[in-house]
Amino acid sequence: MLDQPVRYLKGVGPRVAQNLARIGIATIEDLLFFAPRRYEDWRYPSPIAKVKVDDPQADDALVFGEVVDAKLNRASRQRSVFTAEIRDDSGRVEAVWFNQPFLVSSIQPGKKIYLRGRVERSKFHGRFELQVRDYLLQNGGKPSILPTYPLTQGVYEKRLRMWIESALEEFGKNLTEIIPPPIRTRLGLLDRTTALKQLHYPKTFEEGEFARRQFALEEFLILQLALLLRRSLFHTRVKGIAFEVSEELRQTFLNALPFSLTSGQTQALVEIEGDMGMPHPMNRLLQGDVGSGKTVIAAYGAYVAVRSGYQAAIMAPTEILVGQHRVSFEKFLSPHGISVVVLTRETKGKTEVLKALRSDEPVVVVGTHALIEENVQMGKLGFVVVDEQHRFGVAQRVKLAQKGKRPDLLVMTATPIPRTLTLTLYGDLDVSVIPDRPPGRPVVQTNAVTEEKRNGMFSFIKQKISKGHQVFVVCPLVEESEKLQLKAAEKYVKELRLIFPEIHIGLIHGRMKGADKDKAMSTFRSGEYQMLVATTVIEVGVDVPSASIMVIEHAERFGLSQLHQLRGRVGRGRREAYCFLLGDFKSGDARKRIGAMTKWSDGFQLSEVDLKLRGPGELEGTRQSGLGKFRFGDLLRDAKVLLEARKVAEEILSEDPYMRADENRELKKEILKKYGDTFQFGRLQ
Numbered sequence: 001m002l003d004q005p006v007r008y009l010k011g012v013g014p015r016v017a018q019n020l021a022r023i024g025i026a027t028i029e030d031l032l033f034f035a036p037r038r039y040e041d042w043r044y045p046s047p048i049a050k051v052k053v054d055d056p057q058a059d060d061a062l063v064f065g066e067v068v069d070a071k072l073n074r075a076s077r078q079r080s081v082f083t084a085e086i087r088d089d090s091g092r093v094e095a096v097w098f099n100q101p102f103l104v105s106s107i108q109p110g111k112k113i114y115l116r117g118r119v120e121r122s123k124f125h126g127r128f129e130l131q132v133r134d135y136l137l138q139n140g141g142k143p144s145i146l147p148t149y150p151l152t153q154g155v156y157e158k159r160l161r162m163w164i165e166s167a168l169e170e171f172g173k174n175l176t177e178i179i180p181p182p183i184r185t186r187l188g189l190l191d192r193t194t195a196l197k198q199l200h201y202p203k204t205f206e207e208g209e210f211a212r213r214q215f216a217l218e219e220f221l222i223l224q225l226a227l228l229l230r231r232s233l234f235h236t237r238v239k240g241i242a243f244e245v246s247e248e249l250r251q252t253f254l255n256a257l258p259f260s261l262t263s264g265q266t267q268a269l270v271e272i273e274g275d276m277g278m279p280h281p282m283n284r285l286l287q288g289d290v291g292s293g294k295t296v297i298a299a300y301g302a303y304v305a306v307r308s309g310y311q312a313a314i315m316a317p318t319e320i321l322v323g324q325h326r327v328s329f330e331k332f333l334s335p336h337g338i339s340v341v342v343l344t345r346e347t348k349g350k351t352e353v354l355k356a357l358r359s360d361e362p363v364v365v366v367g368t369h370a371l372i373e374e375n376v377q378m379g380k381l382g383f384v385v386v387d388e389q390h391r392f393g394v395a396q397r398v399k400l401a402q403k404g405k406r407p408d409l410l411v412m413t414a415t416p417i418p419r420t421l422t423l424t425l426y427g428d429l430d431v432s433v434i435p436d437r438p439p440g441r442p443v444v445q446t447n448a449v450t451e452e453k454r455n456g457m458f459s460f461i462k463q464k465i466s467k468g469h470q471v472f473v474v475c476p477l478v479e480e481s482e483k484l485q486l487k488a489a490e491k492y493v494k495e496l497r498l499i500f501p502e503i504h505i506g507l508i509h510g511r512m513k514g515a516d517k518d519k520a521m522s523t524f525r526s527g528e529y530q531m532l533v534a535t536t537v538i539e540v541g542v543d544v545p546s547a548s549i550m551v552i553e554h555a556e557r558f559g560l561s562q563l564h565q566l567r568g569r570v571g572r573g574r575r576e577a578y579c580f581l582l583g584d585f586k587s588g589d590a591r592k593r594i595g596a597m598t599k600w601s602d603g604f605q606l607s608e609v610d611l612k613l614r615g616p617g618e619l620e621g622t623r624q625s626g627l628g629k630f631r632f633g634d635l636l637r638d639a640k641v642l643l644e645a646r647k648v649a650e651e652i653l654s655e656d657p658y659m660r661a662d663e664n665r666e667l668k669k670e671i672l673k674k675y676g677d678t679f680q681f682g683r684l685q
Contacts, residue, residue: 003027016155033631039147050090053121060133062115064088068084094128114138118133164200187644218632221645226674234283241406286412287417290569291572298385313384314365315371417607420636470529476557500531547572549577560613
């Protein structure tokens with residue numbers, strides 16, 4: 001019954017149903033579970049005489065009075081103004097509605113009415129008027145706390161409330177319970193019918209919030225069960241490659257390294273090695289802050305795969321990062337006689353590379369999106385790494401994995417993710433975290449610099465360059481035209497050459513050919529350039545240990561995560577490192593971002609700050625997951641609810657791994673209904 005189209009509800013019809021569809025209401029169930037965005041208190045109207053334009057309540061005034069006069073003025077068939085004069089014992093005000101001519105039949109002289117809206121001085125006659133946002137006609141009782149909903153053109157608050165009330169009356173009785181009774185009792189949850197009534201018609205604000213959190217727990221629980229089931233089924237029902245792993249193999253690799261691993265790196269290596277030795281495919285996320293040393297762990301996975309006779313593929317989002325990985329993987333693997341080849345759209349000798357990949361030759365290939373082109377075939381692909389995975393969609397990741405027969409998959413990110421987002425976006429993956437940094441690496445000293453202090457900063461940089469320091473200067477792409485962006489960067493290089501006439505300054509940007517980018521970067525890495533002006537093309541993966549100063553122009557235009565990534569390009573050697581954030585930090589958000597950057601160096605701490613500043617909406621883009629948005633849950637304010645849902649999901653599956661018990665039947669139905677396609681639960685019987 002709840003899947004019945006909403007157009008069949010009394011008072012809706014096909015045209016209104018089209019409008020409702022724009023806000024996600026297609027069925028009766030969608031209407032019943034349409035979450036209020038907030039609640040308003042209608043219990044305490046102000047006397048009309050006390051509501052003034054300069055009053056703090058003028059933007060959201062609430063008054064009550066009698067309709068003295070009402071009339072409709074039409075400018076055209078599409079445009080109209082309906083006005084009504086309202087009075088109480090203290091005074092009068094003119095109420096105004098735009099483009100709602102149907103009000104003529106309901107708002108008439110003699111009616112008692114509550115009005116909510118903005119008080120302004122009329123441009124035409126100079127008197128106060130109330131531009132009405134919402135109203136209630138008095139029908140015996142007094143109004144209380146009412147919900148407000150997200151709206152769209154053709155859908156008005158009053159009518160939406162009426163349709164929800166009608167749906168509750170007709171379909172809201174004795175709703176099927178989803179959460180098993182023992183859990184509902186333990187958590188003190190309401191039955192769903194009562195919770196829905198409290199959601200839409202709470203007697204107190206606390207009642208409405210309790211109901212919202214209950215439904216947030218429901219949808220979080222369904223998601224967490226889906227993710228955990230996917231992981232469990234992947235481990236138990238999908239056959240993969242059981243690689244040959246041993247203490248001797250590991251020590252051979254470690255003994256050839258020019259450094260010792262940190263405790264975090266060692267733990268991650270052991271976890272990945274354990275996965276690779278299992279007969280099911282690895283499906284793991286490796287998280288680590290910038291400079292934490294994820295690449296050597298990925299290189300170990302490639303080493304294990306090749307030693308077992310398989311191929312390994314590493315996909316990175318930019319040619320610069322591919323070049324960086326080639327250097328790093330060769331450094332770690334060449335002592336063991338393992339060759340590393342590169343595949344991008346500009347790779348020279350592409351035919352030979354493709355031929356090597358088609359064979360059974362155990363080789364490591366590092367490449368861009370070119371790896372997933374149809375003409376690329378890999379004869380024995382066993383290990384896949386997707387670096388900076390948030391730059392790739394799920395489909396691209398799967399396409400690369402499909403080049404082999406269920407290879408082990410490691411996705412890596414240098415963008416620290418708050419725990420609530422990790423559970424939501426990567427709850428189906430096993431997660432390894434490298435929380436520490438290699439010993440001896442300095443904390444980058446970060447300073448906010450305003451325009452009047454620019455010359456002082458340049459003087460400081462000149463001193464450091466004279467002592468062998470190298471400098472990155474990052475310019476944001478602020479113009480709409482790529483040509484203008486390049487022109488601005490080239491102009492800035494000329495200005496810097498006048499300021500620093502004694503040094504060599506290079507330029508790198510996104511429109512350069514791959515070979516030219518490699519040349520610019522290698523020239524900088526060799527020390528021939530003391531300064532490199534760059535766009536955000538250097539944001540990830542660039543490793544130049546001698547670079548110790550980062551200058552970010554117009555820093556207020558960057559997000560917190562991006563600023564942290566850029567800062568991570570320096571401080572990768574042993575000498576002291578500096579990051580200068582230049583810009584105009586007058587806006588509140590900019591001050592908070594820059595303040596966080598100067599206070600915190602830990603990326604995981606900054607990720608929590610970023611979540612609070614931006615909210616989860618934007619940050620959820622870290623994975624093209626297809627999960628959709630939550631109706632009730634909010635990853636920022638409902639972090640505890642999410643963690644509770646994860647705990648409950650683990651408890652349920654510990655007792656009923658495939659959810660075959662009768663008490664879990666409804667939960668299982670909801671999982672299949674919501675995530676069946678995304679998580680491929682067709683075999684969950």
